[in-house]
């Protein structure tokens with residue numbers, strides 16, 4: 559049982575941010591695909607501010623795409639409300655919602671050049687205006703010089719940028735991105751998502767990104783909503799969900815961590831690592847999360863636990879170590895210029911406050 563100290567500010571951030579005038583407001587969204595089966599989206603609710611980028615992050619099958627499809631109007635929710643600009647849009651068709659979508663396969667028209675692909679998204683504009691506008695959007699994504707090329711003459715990253723230009727050209731209030739970078743190789747993925755983020759911010763568009771890649775969510779989004787088993791388990795800024803995970807699932811999904819059982823007495827808990835500072839303060843049995851980069855390895859004895867290095871992984875800019883003490887495993891990350899050998903006995907010193915988990 560966890561006895562939380564309610565006098566101190568809570569670090570638990572599963573509550574949904576209340577923007578003054580959110581662009582999108584979702585509450586109690588539920589979906590099941592077959593009668594009597596369990597919910598694949600289970601009472602999901604969140605708000606999205608104007609110009610904000612939110613990532614829905616979670617493992618395969620947790621309900622991210624289904625949530626996105628309900629917002630887009632391709633699936634009907636079993637329960638719950640979707641408000642866009644204060645208007646309930648549950649009954650509107652996808653076309654009436656005026657929401658842009660970019661899928662992972664780009665879906666460019668193969669028989670049209672880039673300018674024509676982008677111009678196609680502007681049927682509301684006079685024909686004479688479309689070509690100039692298409693060029694402006696291609697310019698924004700850095701591809702104006704390639705306007706007369708066909709899609710199959712482009713790299714994956716360039717095709718992705720055209721798909722984005724085409725979606726932006728329709729000037730939607732909201733853009734939904736469903737794993738848009740997953741077809742790109744690692745290096746291209748990183749540069750493309752950085753460029754795409756800059757373009758979206760320049761255009762001031764509100765965005766929901768669906769991804770199972772934690773690095774992508776952390777670097778791309780203003781806020782992250784972590785989904786697990788159809789539920790939204792935590793919503794917060796990237797730093798918040800990483801440093802102050804609400805539960806063990808979030809802690810482990812966002813990176814390596816040390817999950818430690820302990821006995822809390824206010825701001826300190828006794829754990830296998832010795833006494834460590836915790837937040838928020840608690841009393842009784844607790845489970846805490848301490849990131850590996852917050853654990854220092856030292857040859858100097860301290861008032862802390864010692865352990866044996868059992869695995870070492872050189873990762874370029876840092877080294878990842880697995881350590882063992884009396885059957886308990888710990889992980890630590892050190893700068894790569896500090897070298898420890900497998901079999902060496904070291905002292906483990908926590909450098910930061912560990913986060914008390916909710917469950």
Ligand SMILES: Nc1ncnc2c1ncn2[C@@H]1O[C@H](COP(=O)(O)OP(=O)(O)OP(=O)(O)O)[C@@H](O)[C@H]1O
Pocket residue numbers: 591592598616617618619620621622623624625770
């Ligand atoms: N059309 C469908 N009919 C029946 N079940 C479906 C359908 N679409 C999705 N599901 C199921 O609903 C659950 C949620 O699927 P969804 O695609 O929303 O998850 P996801 O988090 O987006 O996964 P992924 O990252 O693999 O795309 C899964 O168990 C999936 O098998």
